Amino acid sequence: MREITVRIGDLASMTRVSVRALRYYEEQGLLASTRSESGQRLYENAAVNRVRLIQQLYGAGLSSKTIAELLPCVDAKVSTPESRERLAAERDRINTQIAELIIARDRLDDIIDATSRPNPECDYV
Amino acid sequence: MREITVRIGDLASMTRVSVRALRYYEEQGLLASTRSESGQRLYENAAVNRVRLIQQLYGAGLSSKTIAELLPCVDAKVSTPESRERLAAERDRINTQIAELIIARDRLDDIIDATSRPNPECDYV
DNA sequence: CTTGCCTCTGACGTCAACGTTAGGTTTTAG
DNA sequence: CTAAAACCTAACGTTGACGTCAGAGGCAAG
Numbered sequence: 001m002r003e004i005t006v007r008i009g010d011l012a013s014m015t016r017v018s019v020r021a022l023r024y025y026e027e028q029g030l031l032a033s034t035r036s037e038s039g040q041r042l043y044e045n046a047a048v049n050r051v052r053l054i055q056q057l058y059g060a061g062l063s064s065k066t067i068a069e070l071l072p073c074v075d076a077k078v079s080t081p082e083s084r085e086r087l088a089a090e091r092d093r094i095n096t097q098i099a100e101l102i103i104a105r106d107r108l109d110d111i112i113d114a115t116s117r118p119n120p121e122c123d124y125v
Numbered sequence: 126m127r128e129i130t131v132r133i134g135d136l137a138s139m140t141r142v143s144v145r146a147l148r149y150y151e152e153q154g155l156l157a158s159t160r161s162e163s164g165q166r167l168y169e170n171a172a173v174n175r176v177r178l179i180q181q182l183y184g185a186g187l188s189s190k191t192i193a194e195l196l197p198c199v200d201a202k203v204s205t206p207e208s209r210e211r212l213a214a215e216r217d218r219i220n221t222q223i224a225e226l227i228i229a230r231d232r233l234d235d236i237i238d239a240t241s242r243p244n245p246e247c248d249y250v
Numbered sequence: 251c252t253t254g255c256c257t258c259t260g261a262c263g264t265c266a267a268c269g270t271t272a273g274g275t276t277t278t279a280g
Numbered sequence: 281c282t283a284a285a286a287c288c289t290a291a292c293g294t295t296g297a298c299g300t301c302a303g304a305g306g307c308a309a310g
Contacts, residue, residue: 006165007277007286007287008286008287009285009286009287013226018268018269019286019287020267020268020269020270021267021268021269021291023268023288024138024267024268025267026244028267036276038275038276038287039275039276039287039288039289040276040286040287040288041287041288041290042275044164052234056225056228056229056232057229057232057233058267059225059226059229060225060226060230060233063266063267064266064267070236072179073236073240074236074239074240076240077239077240078240079237079240079241084237084240084241087233087236087237087240088237090233091230091237092231092232094226094229094230094233095230097226098223098226098227098230100181100184101184101185101219101222101223101226102223103180103181104182104184104185104219105177105185105216105219105220105223107182108185108212108215108216108219109216111195111198111212112204112209112213112216114199115198115199115201115202115203115204115208115209115212116200116204116209132256132257133256133257134255134256134257143298143299144256144257145297145299145300145308146297146298146299148258148259148298149297149298153297163258163305163306163307164257164258164259164305164306165256165257165258165306166257166258178283183297188294188296188297189297198276252309252310253309253310254306254307254308254309255307255308256304256306256307256308257304257305257307258304258305258306258308259302259304259305260282260301260302260303261287261300261301261302262300262302263298263299263300263301264297264299264300265295265296265297265298267283267293267294268290268293268294268295268296269291269292269293269294270291270293270294271285271290271291271292271293271300272289272290272291272292273287273288273289273290274287274288274289275286275287275288275289276285276287276288277284277285277286277287278283278284278286278301279282279283279284279285280281280282280283280284
């Protein structure tokens with residue numbers, strides 16, 4: 001049951017996330033590390049998935065603070081009523097944002113259509 | 126054919142966008158205004174839709190610069206090959222982002238599920 | 251006429267997620 | 281053994297879309 005540990009640069013290249021970002025995640029309480037005797041960060045292999053999850057949540061527009069509140073639930077596999085409410089609220093926000101993005105995309109498509117087809121009134125342009 | 130014009134505060138309340146934001150849009154070349162004799166901004170009613178469009182595009186993650194490049198196409202109803210490429214690129218980016226959001230939302234749903242159901246191993250928590 | 255709200259132009263403040271630089275230690279390749 | 285590469289902390293810089301404040305002029309109501 002040897003735990004394989006990697007250093008920050010390795011984790012960075014494995015996750016395609018910058019070293020600076022990984023340190024920042026730790027600073028925000030999102031990503032734990034043990035330290036070598038000399039003080040260098042060591043990560044176990046599970047950290048890769050953790051970083052991926054963090055990235056996904058950032059990508060969905062969650063803030064560090066919100067993620068920090070939710071990760072303990074993920075780890076403990078238990079949520080309090082408050083955190084459940086929080087999770088649901090974030091999911092709803094994401095759904096809203098998806099809907100907005102679809103509207104914006106369709107709007108862009110309309111613009112592309114309207115400006116792409118040869119315009120009978122503006123052929124001279 | 127009287128053109129009804131409103132002042133900035135009216136446009137703000139009609140669009141639910143702050144006065145500061147409207148001035149900022151003008152600064153960025155996104156929203157034009159005429160001026161009264163005393164220098165106050167006057168907007169015609171079409172400005173409401175313009176502001177809505179700007180908000181939608183911001184909401185979709187476009188920058189002021191990008192929007193500024195695209196609005197002339199909307200107005201002229203004509204796009205150059207470059208602007209068409211640009212428009213298509215933004216639409217693709219939005220599609221990508223929608224896909225990412227869906228993944229993140231499903232991930233959140235999983236978390237909600239996993240942390241909400243009574244956990245046989247953790248009932249004591 | 252004056253009170254009070256609206257508007258104007260600067261111009262500095264904010265916030266988040268890092269980027270970047272500095273100055274120093276540690277690990278690794280040869 | 282040595283030099284390059286990777287790591288450390290601390291701290292300042294960046295970016296975009298505004299918020300906010302200061303100081304001054306404009307306008308409808310009473």
